[in-house]
Amino acid sequence: xxxxxxxxxxxxxxxxxxxxxxxxxxxxxxxxxxxxxxxxxxxxxxxxxxxxxxxxxxxxxxxxxxxxxxxxxxxxxxxxxxxxxxxxxxxxxxxxxxxxxxxxxxxxxxxxxxxxxxxxxxxxxxxxxxxxxxxxxxxxxxxxxxxxxxxxxxxxxxxxxxxxxxxxxxxxxxxxxxxxxxxxxxxxxxxxxxxxxxxxxxxxxxxxxxxxxxxxxxxxxxxxxxxxxxxxxxxxxxxxxxxxxxxxxxxxxxxxxxxxxxxxxxxxxxxxxxxxxxxxxxxxxxxxxxxxxxxxxxx
Amino acid sequence: xxxxxxxxxxxxxxxxxxxxxxxxxxxxxxxxxxxxxxxxxxxxxxxxxxxxxxxxxxxxxxxxxxxxxxxxxxxxxxxxxxxxxxxxxxxxxxxxxxxxxxxxxxxxxxxxxxxxxxxxxxxxxxxxxxxxxxxxxxxxxxxxxxxxxxxxxxxxxxxxxxxxxxxxxxxxxxxxxxxxxxxxxxxxxxxxxxxxxxxxxxxxxxxxxxxxxxxxxxxxxxxxxxxxxxxxxxxxxxxxxxxxxxxxxxxxxxxxxxxxxxxxxxxxxxxxxxxxxxxxxxxxxxxxxxxxxxxxxxxxxxxxxxxxxxxxxxxxxxxxxxxxxxxxxxxxxxxxxxxxxxxxxxxxxxxxx
Numbered sequence: 253x254x255x256x257x258x259x260x261x262x263x264x265x266x267x268x269x270x271x272x273x274x275x276x277x278x279x280x281x282x283x284x285x286x287x288x289x290x291x292x293x294x295x296x297x298x299x300x301x302x303x304x305x306x307x308x309x310x311x312x313x314x315x316x317x318x319x320x321x322x323x324x325x326x327x328x329x330x331x332x333x334x335x336x337x338x339x340x341x342x343x344x345x346x347x348x349x350x351x352x353x354x355x356x357x358x359x360x361x362x363x364x365x366x367x368x369x370x371x372x373x374x375x376x377x378x379x380x381x382x383x384x385x386x387x388x389x390x391x392x393x394x395x396x397x398x399x400x401x402x403x404x405x406x407x408x409x410x411x412x413x414x415x416x417x418x419x420x421x422x423x424x425x426x427x428x429x430x431x432x433x434x435x436x437x438x439x440x441x442x443x444x445x446x447x448x449x450x451x452x453x454x455x456x457x458x459x460x461x462x463x464x465x466x467x468x469x470x471x472x473x474x475x476x477x478x479x480x481x482x483x484x485x486x487x488x489x490x491x492x493x494x495x496x497x498x499x500x501x502x503x504x505x506x507x508x509x510x511x512x513x514x515x516x517x518x519x520x521x522x523x524x525x526x527x528x529x530x531x532x533x534x535x536x537x538x539x540x541x542x543x544x545x546x547x548x549x550x551x
Numbered sequence: 552x553x554x555x556x557x558x559x560x561x562x563x564x565x566x567x568x569x570x571x572x573x574x575x576x577x578x579x580x581x582x583x584x585x586x587x588x589x590x591x592x593x594x595x596x597x598x599x600x601x602x603x604x605x606x607x608x609x610x611x612x613x614x615x616x617x618x619x620x621x622x623x624x625x626x627x628x629x630x631x632x633x634x635x636x637x638x639x640x641x642x643x644x645x646x647x648x649x650x651x652x653x654x655x656x657x658x659x660x661x662x663x664x665x666x667x668x669x670x671x672x673x674x675x676x677x678x679x680x681x682x683x684x685x686x687x688x689x690x691x692x693x694x695x696x697x698x699x700x701x702x703x704x705x706x707x708x709x710x711x712x713x714x715x716x717x718x719x720x721x722x723x724x725x726x727x728x729x730x731x732x733x734x735x736x737x738x739x740x741x742x743x744x745x746x747x748x749x750x751x752x753x754x755x756x757x758x759x760x761x762x763x764x765x766x767x768x769x770x771x772x773x774x775x776x777x778x779x780x781x782x783x784x785x786x787x788x789x790x791x792x793x794x795x796x797x798x799x800x801x802x803x804x805x806x807x808x809x810x811x812x813x814x815x816x817x818x819x820x821x822x823x824x825x826x827x828x829x830x831x832x833x834x835x836x837x838x839x840x841x842x843x844x845x846x847x848x849x850x851x852x853x854x855x856x857x858x859x860x861x862x863x864x865x866x867x868x869x870x871x872x873x874x875x876x877x878x879x880x881x882x883x884x885x886x887x888x889x890x891x892x893x894x895x896x897x898x899x900x901x902x903x904x
Contacts, residue, residue: 295556305634340760406563413570426756427577 279410282394285387289395290402292485297396297403302364306404310411311362313352314523317418320344331373332433341422342430348415350497353408354444355490362448363406367462369396369453370542390539397453398537404445411437440496447489447527450534457545489530492523575655582785595653595673595847598725598741599752603655604753605774609727611649611676613769617805617808628713641728643683649676653751656778657737671741673725680724687722698742700724704735761800761814768802768812774797776815792824794829826863830856834865 280288349401370393373379382392413434420430448470455469456462477484478491485491495517518526592608599606614620634645643649657669684694692705703722721735721744728864733739752758758773767772776796798816803809817823834854854867 291552295553298556298559335661340763364737403562406560408569410566413567413574417570427574428579431574431578434571466731482734 275417279386279388282388282391285391286395286398289382289387290398291391291395293396293399294402295350297365297399302368306361306407307363309357310407313348313357314411314414314418317348317415320422321418341420342433344422345416345419345430346433348419349412349441353412353437353441354455357408358441358493359443359448359474359490361408361445362452363463363466363470365404366397366449366452367456367466369393369400369456371456371462374547374549380549383547389542391455392520393453393457393539393542394535397449400449400453401446405442408445409439414437436496439527441523443496443527444489446492446531447493450531450538451489454534454538456539457541478493489527492518492526492530495523496520573585573879577801587861592759592765593651593653593675595675595729596752596762598655598671598731599653599655600744601752601754603657603752603755603758603774605656605772607770607772608651608656608759608765608768609770610651611645611674612651615646617726617769617811619805642723643674643676643678648678649674651675661811663714669734669737671737674729674732676730677728678724678730683722697739700742702735725848734804757798761798763815764800765802769805771800771802773798773800794826795819796822796826808868810868811867812864814858814862814864817861817863823858823861823863827856827858830863831867 279285370379373382383389416430416434417427420427420434451469452462452466455466458467474488474490477488478494579771596606630816638644652672654672657671680701682699687694687703687705690705692703695702695704701724705720705722719734719736721733721738722730723738724730731741753763761773762771765773776799778795779799780793787887795818796815800814803811803813813824817826834856852867854864857867867871
């Protein structure tokens, strides 16, 4: 590390008439600060290595849908069949939304992006640069969270629309028939991404190894609690999301059968209220944690 | 925000809104058929009007060459009589000339005049137009050009004096290898509508959904139940007791045996439950009737009832083994009649006084 010695030739300012100094910059308000962090984080998030993962995960169902559509166009599929019975495109699309997107993609994206909002900055030792700015730490978290929501929504929702165009007409289903379900699905996926993102942002802000904890929560706790009788399922996000799903839940798996045994689905209004409350509470706690916590950067 | 990010967001939003717009246009009924729709069923459906009450299909080649037909012929099932009759009337040999047929019945059959035919059969195959026209002339039919299509109108000899007159039946060559046989008025309407942008069965989403399920079937029929129940002229007591059925579909896959599937769609879930109960009752009754016939008992394991919500389905398979088991019995009963048993002397049993 180089050391600097004072330059003896430099003339120091002497006392004289008072000159107008630079104006003291006021700290921007919370919303402006959050939007600045959002602007900065969006490109970082979108063009990171995670985007390759995101592309693969979101691209797989689309590729599957395209393949089915092409095979159908050339008459190779002979119709999609389950247990020998033909299945219309609407049912295939509904199953893909339920099993692939809601039960897998949304939690996975929430875990991978949500837990990294603060944890990545800590790992890269760049969090200092954000925290020394004259902005609230909560604004940093909220800005990054907004960047996560925009990134995932702008990747996932167009893929769902493409999947709908590919799969819905199979088995002579009609686009018109599934349009209202599509709108609900899109809203539902947006809400799901926001909810899981908020939860895993909280885990990322408060726990040392958030990725492992997030994965255990998403694919351990959530799956288990949903099939257990009693009130435990109320401590999952999937419970409230499944109440909003317009498609019938596929009843071929053991898990689905168990769920149907203990089914008490809350009303859509109640589910939406709980999910929005969760988002606000998780973000508020995460913001408070980021504000209070002292991040020690390992050398 | 970098330029790259901006382009990505704009591109993504564009895909999203274009997709949604397509869905929205479809939702309001403006999507041209075939653009995103999956083309199910035979191509001849483009000739079937949107309001057809019943549409049927039969893969003649598959059925004719199937093991089932050969086995049935062995014990005198289907004969060549009907085939020869058709050949005499139209000059078409069903077994060799026709690949498959599509038939439909118009919705207004009940209102139609008694002698007018409101249905049509479209046969796809290899037809020698010249030979068929010559054959028709020989039989006294009249041939005319109607909007560039050849229309053959057979004359019939139906009074005792031998007077010939034209009847409503007509045969037209719609395309290369496609022949339409049916009511004269219907065929003319079909030729008129072929060039226009009139709606076809492909625009009937409910019917197409049922047709799409019949991909593997050798023959099928789908349609509105009301159309056949009104034709059947069932007693009022019976029609009152049948749950309200909207659509039906029946299909058969013929190979060594035959796999039959009958599907009905009711107006409500409750009606479907009632129908399931009725069908279950009939199946049980038939099972009971067949209790002492081992060959019929062999049929029962294949009878399956299914369907959820408004749908009721029943499927069963007749295996080649069953056909073989029934064959010698048929020969016995139909071939050499057994001598009649001597009648018992009638005795009037009067109470002893």
